Amino acid sequence: MVTDLKVNQIKQKDYRSNSLWRLTLRRIFRQRSAIFGMALLGFLILIAIFAEVIAPYDPIQPLIGIENVSKREGPCIHLFGCPKDRPQHIMGIDGNVRDQFSRVLYGSRYSLYVGFTTVSFAILVGTLLGAISGYFGGWWDNIIMRLMDVLMAFPSLLLAITIVSVLGPGLQNALLAIAIVAIPVYARVVRASVLSVKEQAYVAASLALGGSHFHILLRRILPNAIPPLIVQGTLGIGTAILDAAALSFLGLGAQPPTPEWGTMLGTERNQVFTAPHLVFFPGAAIMITVLAFNLLGDGLRDAIDPRLTHQK
């Protein structure tokens, strides 16, 4: 009995060590940039979750009459010699006399939310379209992919601006616009994987065994598309966050008083010289977030992409 168990355990261990996921994970951990990106991202997610606990102030409550601070006051950090009797504001005060630090913290929620929802939506729709066009081919393929080509022919931000202008400004509409603009990328990735896999013998075998199209597509073909999608999606989140910030900067995305980084930049863009902290911190926050996703995405691609596997 005892030995049997051990053998079982060993077998299981062996089995696991050979699994694709474990291999990939190990490869990812070998990528220094990916680890850094992941750490940064983890940090950002923690900030987003615990914003309420960390933020010293309400991000939309003007401090007029509550504290003796004035509009667009510079940062006041006790550690760096700001008088102790002054209230501490790590990133200063914004134009509406609100604590900039709290706003930047809360901003992470919107950015991550924007990134994940738009990309999930785009992946969902893109996968569906890509799978249909790749698997069924013919007319379906032609119609769907030409539509995607048309979408891709527009500069993405311009198309997003057009969509938002039609739907009306607001965070929800901006999300929708960014998601729609991102769909073709994922549809192409999925279609490429489907095309390369659907001629494989095991797919034919599954078909011969009487598997339905749905079953074959979902269980036999699409799993192959997941790794490139993960890579593309991670990089896509960075782009989506940037696009959302750009839309908000133009006043088409999140509306005041929402503490969204792009909106914060947009409302204070005229004060670059008089109150640089009001554009520096949200700008830096956007940069860090996008950097995290890009590093992670690059690392993932190096780890997952089979064509790159043997290069190291």
Added chain:
Amino acid sequence: MKAKKFFGVLVVLIIAGLALAACQPAATPTQQPPVQQPTTPPEKPPAEQPTTPPQAGFEPMVYGVETCDNYNGIIKEIAALDELTVRFTLCVPDPAFESKAAFTAFAIQPKEWIEAAMENRQILEKPIGTGPYVLDSWKRGDSIIFKRFNDYWGEKAKTETLVFRWASEGAARLLELQSGTVDGIDNPSPDDFQVIRNDPNLRLIEREALNIFYLGMTNTFEPFDKVEVRQAVAMGIDRQRIVDNFYPAGSSVATHFTPCSIPNGCVGEDWYEFNPEKARELLAKAGFPNGFQTKIYYRDVFRGYLPEPGLVATDIQAQLKQNLNIDAEIVVMESGAFIDESTSGRLNGFYLLGWGADYPHITNFLDFHFGRANPQFGKPFPEIYELLEQGARIADPEEATPIYEQANNKIKELVPMVPIAHGGSGVAYRADVVGGHASPLGNEYFAVMDPGGRSTFVWMQNAEPISLYCGDETDGESLRACEQVLESLLGYEIGGTEVKPALATECTPNQDLTVYTCKLRPNVKFHDGSPFDANDVVMSWVVAWDYKHPLHIGNTGAFEYFSYLWGLMNAPAEE
């Protein structure tokens, strides 16, 4: 083979280049004539004029309506009595006639030029006036260049050349001023005031706050149809806080709609004190104990009355939420659309708008906003406009005081809008500019400025003029440019609001203020060299006045200022 391909491509490129080169010169000559043309027709009149002796050839123009019945306008008749006398006959007494006649929208251009250039719209780009500067060229999107008019009747301009440029961002304007590429800028951002004061190379001149910023409401939409709601909003907004935080020094909380420096502007009771408890009570009484949902509309455009539109909108949003539990969504609109929608009363929420004085008279503030025909606050209030119509007929400000007292109290009681602030703004010059000033009416006069001996004065304002036919413009950026080139019968003192003679040496009213006789200045020449006479005055006024006149064209054809200050003849019934 490769070489063949290469030469083939080269040949195509050369042909394409030649085609382009051939098109270019063809395009320039076609553009040039219209630039030159304006100078040619003007030159004709002086050639013709000398042949016909001025006295003999003068046929005085008379233009008017037959009767004042069924006519909403003020002017009954404009008549040239002789070459240098114009008589304005009015239907009703108008004590503000002189203040109004001094306004740039009623500037005088040669009769011949109006006839020649109105229909083909040349007049929009090429005004011919009597002012100290002549329009030299207007590069659309870049700059306008004016040259000194050497035959000017008054004191000649100090600089040879005047350049108008524009930039919408306060920071950009200041940067140009600091780097010395411009000599003066309009409206530096309030946050930069201190920077300018601390810079020994620059000089800040604060502009008197002759304006009003208000929170508009349209009483045809729920819930603004209830007077309690409007009163609650009036009491529920801490206006002092807005002025303290978002306005530069020199601004003040509005106690009345009209600024106090205008006679009778702030007679009557002061505006409501900030009182959130009472406001909530009123709101509950109106049936909204838990507030309501609405919108705040604004345009993101810097104005003297509203230097930080975005911040003020956000602060009002926060205050409405905190004090009255009103959830207001902020909506930024394109400037033109915003003005259209708000002034025609189609916005279903609050809107942030203001008004800068065109001429320093209480009618410019109250009659425009609360008059019988203005739909911007919804249905006009007869309680207010009846008093205003009464007040407008009294010449002596002191005699009119009791009426304006009542009118101001009615405005407070009915709250068509909430007056918030009289915004101070500023103008900044390089320190070596002599004669720099800030006009409370926004019409800085550059002919008297000497930029440290340099021959060119460069001015940078917020936006490009829309056109230079100011009879049909309302925008301050256009009017300021017109003021350098064109003159009206009367003018305002430099940097002030007093009315002073300009093209007319005097306009004398009769006993009951219904007939004004203006004596014109002799020996005045237009920029094209033609002499100025009474017919030019009549023609300049009539094309704006008569809706059915064949030359009633202008830019948009609205002639808003004429319509609101004097009323149009033959106006369509709808208006």
